[in-house]
Amino acid sequence: QVQLVESGGGLVQPGGSLRLSCVASGFTLDENTIGWFRQAPGKEPEGVSFISDSDGSTHYADSVKGRFNISKDNAKNTLYLQMNNLTPEDTGVYYCATDLRTSPPTKKFIIGTMTVWYNYWGQGTQVTVSS
Numbered sequence: 782q783v784q785l786v787e788s789g790g791g792l793v794q795p796g797g798s799l800r801l802s803c804v805a806s807g808f809t810l811d812e813n814t815i816g817w818f819r820q821a822p823g824k825e826p827e828g829v830s831f832i833s834d835s836d837g838s839t840h841y842a843d844s845v846k847g848r849f850n851i852s853k854d855n856a857k858n859t860l861y862l863q864m865n866n867l868t869p870e871d872t873g874v875y876y877c878a879t880d881l882r883t884s885p886p887t888k889k890f891i892i893g894t895m896t897v898w899y900n901y902w903g904q905g906t907q908v909t910v911s912s
Contacts, residue, residue: 783807785877790906803860803877811855813879821873828890840892867910878902
């Protein structure tokens with residue numbers, strides 16, 4: 782059974798850091814595009830970052846470039862998002878997502894010059910940046 786389970790969210794002060802983790806099961810991370818999107822209260826979901834399955838390249842939204850770093854550990858089948866210098870604008874629920882190619886993708890994000898599609902995501906982890 783396919784699962785994506787996020788963890789690592791919490792309350793942090795502005796300027797602080799968090800590392801999110803996403804443990805995947807039922808499929809191999811390395812064989813699929815995998816990434817993160819977030820949703821702030823009352824706002825549309827926003828693509829944050831992803832790793833392309835075609836060449837392993839990483840891509841970031843302009844709003845997080847230089848502050849966030851996406852990585853994965855294939856041996857652990859786990860995706861990470863290191864978030865530094867957090868601001869209140871980073872507050873939201875963060876979702877780990879992928880395109881399993883088992884059904885038409887339903888979420889589309891434009892990240893930089895790239896388009897990423899997802900058709901499966903986890904339950905999310907809450908990130909709150911506040912003093």
